[in-house]
Amino acid sequence: MWEYAKTSRSAIVTFDEDFEILSQMRGWPPKVVLLRPGNLTVDQTxxxxxxxxxxxxxxxxESNPDERGMLKLIRIGI
Structure with a gap:
C-alpha cells in the first residue's frame, strides 16, 4: 500500500499507528493522515x-520536502 500510494501520489488515511512508524522511517511521500479519535461511530468519524x-x-x-509527512487528527469537540 505504501509503494502504491507513493507512486500514484495518493495519501493514506488510516487508524493504524504502524503508518506513523513507516512515515518516520521512510519519510514521505506518501503523506499520512492518522486518525486517533478513540471509539467513534462512522458518523462521528x-x-x-x-x-x-x-x-x-x-x-x-504542502509540497516542500522539508514539511511534515503526517497529520494526526484526534477527537476534539465531538
Missing part, C-alpha cells in the same frame, strides 16, 4: 474529517 477539512487540504497541498 465523518464529522471529524469534515471539521478538519481545511487542515487536511492544507496538509495535502
Amino acid at each position: 465523518v464529522e471529524l474529517l469534515e471539521l478538519n477539512f481545511d487542515a487536511i487540504a492544507s496538509f495535502l497541498d
